[in-house]
Amino acid sequence: MTDTYIYLIRENDWDSDRFLPGAEPADEDLGMAFGEHKLFQQAVEELGARIVGGNALQSAKYGGVATPGEGERKVDDAVYTDSPYADSSELITGFYAVEVEDEATARKVAAMVPTGGTIEWRKIFPTT
Numbered sequence: 001m002t003d004t005y006i007y008l009i010r011e012n013d014w015d016s017d018r019f020l021p022g023a024e025p026a027d028e029d030l031g032m033a034f035g036e037h038k039l040f041q042q043a044v045e046e047l048g049a050r051i052v053g054g055n056a057l058q059s060a061k062y063g064g065v066a067t068p069g070e071g072e073r074k075v076d077d078a079v080y081t082d083s084p085y086a087d088s089s090e091l092i093t094g095f096y097a098v099e100v101e102d103e104a105t106a107r108k109v110a111a112m113v114p115t116g117g118t119i120e121w122r123k124i125f126p127t128t
Contacts, residue, residue: 002099004052004124005106009094011117016058036114043112044098049105053097060091090117097124 017023019030031038034056044051057063061082069077096113100106110121 002101003106004097004099005109005121006124007096007098007110007113008092008120008122009096009113009115009117010090010120011093011115012089013060013091014093016056016062040112040114044109047100047105047108049098049100049109051096051098054095056094057092
C-alpha cells in the first residue's frame, strides 16, 4: 500500500515576476532556475516513488494570510495580512505530492527536495 506525503518547500521568497510572460528577459531561463527540481524528480523515480502533484508558488505579494471571523461573521470579520508571518523570512514557495511505499522512503524524499531553506513533510489524511 502506498501513502501520499506533501512536501512543503519553505525558504526565502523569490522574484517570480521575472519569469512571467512579457517580463524583461531574466538572467537565466526557467529551465535553468529549476534544474535541481528536474534532478530531484528523476531521483524520486529511482527510489520507486511517484510524484503525483506539485508546483512552484508565485511570490508572497500575490497572496497573504486570512484569519476568519467567528460563526456567521467568518467573512465579514476576517482579518487579512499581506505576508505569511512577520516573525519569519521563510515562507512556502512550492510543494510536491509524492506517493511512497513506506515512511523510510518518505524521509529520504524530504531530504532530497531542492531548497535554500527547509522542507516540511506531512502524510495526507485518508478521506476514503
